[in-house]
Amino acid sequence: MKGSDITVAFLGCGTYTLTDASRPSLTKEGNMGSAVLAGLLEALYPEGSTNVASSRISQLIACTNSETSAKKLEQQLGRHRSRVEVLHKANLEAMQRADVIVLGVKPYFAKDVLQEDGVREAVAGKLIMSMIPGSVTDLGSYLAAAGNDDIEAPWLVKTIPNIAARYGQSMTLIDPPEPSLPREEQEFMEWFWNQIGSSKTLTSSTSNAGMMTMTAVLAGLSVSLEGVLDGSVREGLRRTDAMDIALQSMKSLVSILESGTHPAAMRESIASPRGCTIAALLSLEKAGVRGTFAQALIDGAEVFADKK
Structure with a gap:
């Protein structure tokens, strides 16, 4: 070269x-x-x-x-x-x-x-x-x-x-x-x-999981983002305003996580007793969102492996 x-x-x-x-x-x-x-x-x-x-x-x-x-x-x-x-x-x-x-x-x-x-x-x-x-x-x-x-x-x-x-x-x-x-x-x-x-x-043994982690964040989180936008519109926000707020909030999340803060610690820091945040988090837990995302990544990695 x-x-x-x-x-x-x-x-x-x-x-x-x-x-x-x-x-x-x-x-x-x-x-x-x-x-x-x-x-x-x-x-x-x-x-x-x-x-x-x-x-x-x-x-x-x-x-x-x-x-x-x-x-x-x-x-x-x-x-x-x-x-x-x-x-x-x-x-x-x-x-x-x-x-x-x-x-x-x-x-x-x-x-x-x-x-x-x-x-x-x-x-x-x-x-x-x-x-x-x-x-x-x-x-x-x-x-x-x-x-x-x-x-x-x-x-x-x-x-x-x-x-x-x-x-x-x-x-x-x-x-x-x-x-x-x-x-x-x-x-x-x-x-x-x-x-x-x-x-x-x-390595070859971890590339499937790595690829699906990237895909789960890009494609998977975009689904949850659309849900947040729909809920915001239902509560009276214009979709463009909701998008602006959501995008900056996502940047905020990245900066917090890049500082070394664990996702769970970040959630606990903003979830006040009897507050709106903990109410929203409990709705997500009741729906099994965490497990659904984990299973989606596993399913995608298995399909990817079958195509190799």
Whole structure:
């Protein structure tokens, strides 16, 4: 790896839509690849800042599967358009030119991408950070079936970010490869994912639980948040006001927990005798919410394991 002169290629930068019905202006488009790319660009080139963060990346390439997706991605890049070369139907070219590859194509498309003629040679000895669900063993087998065994194998690493990468707040889970990455590749990988939030290295035996913990918080707590908003509206708040209050309260919760306070201790500190908070907490306990969340995580982890 070339230290500070690294070309990174993103394969799979199609589109999704994130929409908040109460705030249409917050609608965003992209997929995991474009979310990571957008978050990375904002971290390296913050708006209004004259002090550009020290970057180890010299060039960014983003590849989509269609010309339509490429044009949409160019529009989404906005002020960063000149910093990214957008290609479509050019995965092989992108891999040939890259030093590091971020693989974010759909799982069913991975085999076709990795078994294209010339790919084995294009990725020889390079770092491939896969965001594709499941084990990287399958990806390695696709490459092994596509070329000469004498060609150096790439370094394949499973990485699991989340869509908050777009806002620089992803928790990225890393499942380290065997054997371990060389020092330069390891340092670059950690630097890369920490630009868009935080990262944590797990083991293969704990990655399922880690992934579902992340999902339970993002998806599961969003369900409880909607319930809080509905109750607030029933009690007379406008939904937009309730959302503002809830979002800042969630930030408050994070700051308290980050200080080292246990969740139970935090609840006890704000639940006064005969108060409204303890009444609300008892309603949640009667409904078995705690156990339901625990079981939801366990069920999700089991389904995830079955798909690996």
